[in-house]
Amino acid sequence: MAFELPPLPFDKGALEPHISAETLEYHYGKHHQAYVTKLNELLGDSPDAAKSLEDVILSSDGAVFNNAAQVWNHTFYWQGLKADVPGPDGALAEAIARDFGSVDAVKQALAQAAATQFGSGWAWLVADGGTLRVTKTPNADTPLKHGQTALFTIDVWEHAYYVDYRNARPKYVAAVLDHLVNWEFVAANFAAAVV
Numbered sequence: 001m002a003f004e005l006p007p008l009p010f011d012k013g014a015l016e017p018h019i020s021a022e023t024l025e026y027h028y029g030k031h032h033q034a035y036v037t038k039l040n041e042l043l044g045d046s047p048d049a050a051k052s053l054e055d056v057i058l059s060s061d062g063a064v065f066n067n068a069a070q071v072w073n074h075t076f077y078w079q080g081l082k083a084d085v086p087g088p089d090g091a092l093a094e095a096i097a098r099d100f101g102s103v104d105a106v107k108q109a110l111a112q113a114a115a116t117q118f119g120s121g122w123a124w125l126v127a128d129g130g131t132l133r134v135t136k137t138p139n140a141d142t143p144l145k146h147g148q149t150a151l152f153t154i155d156v157w158e159h160a161y162y163v164d165y166r167n168a169r170p171k172y173v174a175a176v177l178d179h180l181v182n183w184e185f186v187a188a189n190f191a192a193a194v195v
């Protein structure tokens with residue numbers, strides 16, 4: 001059974017003015033779709049085509065891994081974006097205070113990771129054992145491959161921001177961190193990771 005492009009969890013205009021509908025037309029409609037299409041081409045009717053996406057990621061390398069991980073990373077990225085969600089609170093807020101000191105500090109760590117990822121990649125908030133950490137990965141690499149649980153990510157490939165911010169990656173990252181973090185999604189991932 002072929003992998004399919006999951007629907008976006010919001011209307012294409014829902015993230016404006018921070019991420020435009022035009023960006024989503026390309027980023028979701030072209031780039032994310034292309035990873036799905038390429039993954040299906042690569043898997044064909046091999047036994048791997050019957051695996052879950054996560055199992056493909058864990059058991060592959062090379063082009064199959066790159067496309068499978070990019071399918072997963074983008075689906076996860078969209079779920080983490082929502083305008084003006086308050087938070088965090090509760091157990092997530094306590095863990096952030098314990099491991100970073102404050103919400104501002106975790107945002108600064110994510111901004112730093114995003115700014116210093118050389119070339120294409122991703123900045124992540126992950127649960128690693130019992131600890132929250134900020135990491136960055138190049139290209140398609142993904143926390144699942146490192147035994148970590150992803151809680152939130154920012155895509156820092158140029159296609160994520162060039163339409164709206166041209167070369168100003170830090171402005172895009174600041175807009176995401178200030179306006180678009182879906183703390184409800186982060187909290188749900190955190191709750192699932194710590195049980």
Ligand code: MN3
Nearest residue numbers: 031155157160
């Ligand atoms: Mn992307």
